[in-house]
Amino acid sequence: MxxxxxxxxxxxxxxxxxxxxxxxxxxxxxxxxxxxxxxxxxxxxxxGASRIFRLTYPDAVHIGLAREAQRLWRELEDESGAGLLTVTGGVDHGDHPYLDQLADGLTAAGVAYEWLEPAAAAERWPGIRFDTRALFHPDSGRLHADxxxxxxxxxxxxxxxxxxxxxxxxxxxxxxxxxxxxxxxxxxxxxxxxxxxxxxxxxxxxxxxxxxxPLRVTQEQPAHFAALEPEAGWPSFGHLSAGVTVYGLATPGEGIKAGFHGTGPEVDPDHRDFRPEPTQLAALRDYARKWLPGVDSDVCVPISCTYTTTxxxxxxxxxxxxxxxxxxxxxxxxxxxxxxxxxxxxxxxxxxxxxxxxxxxx
Missing domain, CATH: 3.50.50.60 (FAD/NAD(P)-binding domain)
Structure with missing residues (x-):
């Protein structure tokens, strides 16, 4: 041959x-x-159908890459005729000092953002509970992965x-x-x-x-929760505190996707069971019950994906x-x-x- x-x-x-x-x-x-x-x-x-797009990073290198990607996503849409990037705005909240680092990075790069007090954030996005100020970034949104x-x-x-x-x-x-x-x-x-x-x-x-x-491969277990608030009104969101890092966004037709960041069990990528780890899923439902009043925490569809982390x-x-x-x-x-x-x-x-x-x- x-x-x-x-x-x-x-x-x-x-x-x-x-x-x-x-x-x-x-x-x-x-x-x-x-x-x-x-x-x-x-x-x-x-x-899957949804990934977060955002410019929010504390450093110029990642912000620059994200800006380039933003332009190239639009070029790919023009070339392919497919709708890929939907701008919804994004919001990050919590008591972690990383939020201030994000704001400093956006300021240095000239990227628009706004700090909102908890009451103002909750009025804008009633599906999310806020107990600290929130960092709103209007250029964020959702990508359709598949x-x-x-x-x-x-x-x-x-x-x-x-x-x-x-x-x-x-x-x-x-x-x-x-x-x-x-x-x-x-x-x-x-x-x-x-x-x-x-x-x-x-x-x-x-x-x-x-x-x-060293590369650590984990099986992550986010889930789609049934939305009580209209999906169209949801931003992409992150919750950063000393005890939790959660991300989420609306997935049209599937609900509100939410997940812990990088907490899944290590796996061999060739031998995955794709089943949600019960403790992680229970913790995620407890999180949704407390922090996402716009979803039904008892109605969810688990998702399985991998992280490969340095x-x-x-x-x-x-x-x-x-x-x-x-x-x-x-x-x-x-x-x-x-x-x-x-x-x-x-x-x-x-x-x-x-x-x-x-x-x-x-």
Missing amino acids: GIDEVDVVVVGGGAMGSAAAWQLTRRGVTVLLLEQYEEGHTRGASH RSVAALQAAARDRGAVVRHDTPVTAIEVVGEDAVLVHTGSGSYRARRVVAAVNAWAAELVGALVPLP PTSTFVLDRRGPVVVATGFSGHGFKFVPAIGRVLADLAIDGSRPDSRFSSHS
């Missing part, structure tokens, strides 16, 4: 890999995108990419500074670069090729020889997807590196 050749093989057909394929094809690069599972699968971190992945892949295909699902990569073999072999059960491919955007599977697939930080919750976006790696998105990466695709394309084409904090050995 002969070996097919292509400029870049992208391994991983989730959001990040699909974005890399789109960005590479926009530059005239020939791309093969390989995904181990079927189209629309639920085994990774890119499925539709985003499909749009990225369709746009990449329209520009010449070949996309193959149900094609697990068994090994990546470096054969030179500008040559790599990507092996699958049905054949091998030779490329100048490989982009491994495999998140939870990164250590297994490229851990011997790129010096990765020790600092910082992404890994790096390259060693012909191998580009993307992993460790730590539960807050989806908003940046098209901008991260641009970063991965830069790394693959000319080795241009993003901020040093994203180095694989930092």
Whole structure:
């Protein structure tokens, strides 16, 4: 059997890999995108109908990436004809000092925000209980995750990419500074670069090729709660305090999604049971009962997804020889997807590196 050749093989057909394929094809690069599972699968971190989009970070690097992503989401909408980003506004509340750091970062970057007293916030969003001041950021909103992945892949295909699902990569073999072999059960491919955007599977697939930080893979258990308040009136929201970090947003037609951030049990991504952990789910329902008066805490549908988290919750976006790696998105990466695709394309084409904090050995 002969070996097919292509400029870049992208391994991983989730959001990040699909974005890399789109960005590479926009530059005239020939791309093969390989995904181990079927189209629309639920085994990774890119499925479902809702993810939070926000510009709220304490530092200029993440705010800059989010702003770039905001522009690129709109470009992808224009190119694909799909509606992906809905602006709802967002609000963060709690007694954690991180809220002040967020406000300082937004001030430095010139991003609009407003502090609201608890009574004013509760009047605006009666579905959420507030007992501290709240940070309102009007540019935040909701991304449709499934539709985003499909749009990225369709746009990449329209520009010449070949996309193959149900094609697990068994090994990546470096054969030179500008040559790599990507092996699958049905054949091998030779490329100048490989982009491994495999998140939870990164250590297994490229851990011997790129010096990765420790990666913790967890199965998270958010849930959709039945809405008592109209879904259309809900902002994206975060609750940050010493004892709890919760995120949430409306998912039209499914209710109000809420979840604890990064508290799920560690899992092997190939051997998940997808069942909610009873203690976590009970705690989430108790939280909703106390803090989300706009939902029925007794009526919920649990969701299962994975986080792949680095020790600092910082992404890994790096390259060693012909191998580009993307992993460790730590539960807050989806908003940046098209901008991260641009970063991965830069790394693959000319080795241009993003901020040093994203180095694989930092």
